[in-house]
Amino acid sequence: MIPNSVSIAGIDPSGGAGILADVKAMSALGAYGCAIVAALTAQNTHGVTHIWPVDPGFVGQQIDTLWADVRIDSVKIGMLGQALVTRVVADKLAALKPAHLVLDPVMIATSGDTLLEPDAIAVMREGLFPLTTVLTPNLPEAAVILESYPVDSLRDMRRVAEKLRNKLAHNGERWVLLKGGHLSGPDAIDLLHDGDRMIELPGRRIDTKNTHGTGCTLSAALAAVLPQTGDVPEAARRVKHYMTEAIAHADRLEVGTGHGPVHHFHGWW
Numbered sequence: 001m002i003p004n005s006v007s008i009a010g011i012d013p014s015g016g017a018g019i020l021a022d023v024k025a026m027s028a029l030g031a032y033g034c035a036i037v038a039a040l041t042a043q044n045t046h047g048v049t050h051i052w053p054v055d056p057g058f059v060g061q062q063i064d065t066l067w068a069d070v071r072i073d074s075v076k077i078g079m080l081g082q083a084l085v086t087r088v089v090a091d092k093l094a095a096l097k098p099a100h101l102v103l104d105p106v107m108i109a110t111s112g113d114t115l116l117e118p119d120a121i122a123v124m125r126e127g128l129f130p131l132t133t134v135l136t137p138n139l140p141e142a143a144v145i146l147e148s149y150p151v152d153s154l155r156d157m158r159r160v161a162e163k164l165r166n167k168l169a170h171n172g173e174r175w176v177l178l179k180g181g182h183l184s185g186p187d188a189i190d191l192l193h194d195g196d197r198m199i200e201l202p203g204r205r206i207d208t209k210n211t212h213g214t215g216c217t218l219s220a221a222l223a224a225v226l227p228q229t230g231d232v233p234e235a236a237r238r239v240k241h242y243m244t245e246a247i248a249h250a251d252r253l254e255v256g257t258g259h260g261p262v263h264h265f266h267g268w269w
Contacts, residue, residue, distance in 0.1 A: 004032045005026045006075050007019045007022035017261075018079060021220065025224065037062065080106075102226070135168060135175070154189055203240060211262065212260055217264065249262075
């Protein structure tokens with residue numbers, strides 16, 4: 001059975017991040033991609049010039065209408081932008097209880113632009129963390145969540161992964177996938193932790209400026225693969241390989257003159 005996955009996130013007109021990137025990743029990995037628009041941005045490969053909020057009630061109506069008709073097998077949450085939107089999404093999903101929920105705590109764009117209201121962080125911790133199957137922060141996002149400074153070593157990443165896992169619900173299968181792309185050096189190691197196992201996902205650092213939307217793509221890819229495997233470590237390894245190849249082939253694309261997108265369909269064209 002082909003899974004139906006939905007992204008609840010923002011729109012990046014350049015297609016490198018947000019729900020356009022998410023649907024590409026889901027499609028590339030064998031899932032049917034749906035989308036709930038939670039935020040609008042004016043954005044290109046150089047940065048975000050403006051954010052236009054979406055009415056929280058309309059976000060809720062999109063969720064109600066989609067679930068009333070379409071079987072949803074997994075959910076990816078990306079840019080929510082506002083505290084009120086975050087609350088609506090959390091309340092709706094608490095009632096709907098999706099089998100797989102991947103939370104990408106989108107706070108800062110690759111360009112450095114802020115994408116989440118400060119008040120929304122507390123709402124995310126309170127309302128979405130208890131529902132999360134896999135939390136996928138990068139190191140700067142992890143620092144914001146933990147109200148600390150970003151770390152720059154694998155040893156410190158282990159400590160951060162443990163602290164993040166302690167913030168998730170203790171019932172059910174709950175994982176943290178802490179992304180190490182901001183580490184210095186030739187390696188790009190991610191850590192996958194469930195409170196018991198600490199699994200290293202090794203990877204090589206690829207010399208390219210085209211890394212726009214990597215976090216969006218990874219979390220969407222996880223949402224696509226989880227219903228197909230039912231196993232978080234296996235899904236994470238498959239997604240890590242997919243992401244490495246998508247970044248490695250990114251320079252084949254000619255999209256903008258800044259930080260371009262990864263190549264979601266590198267296996268096809």
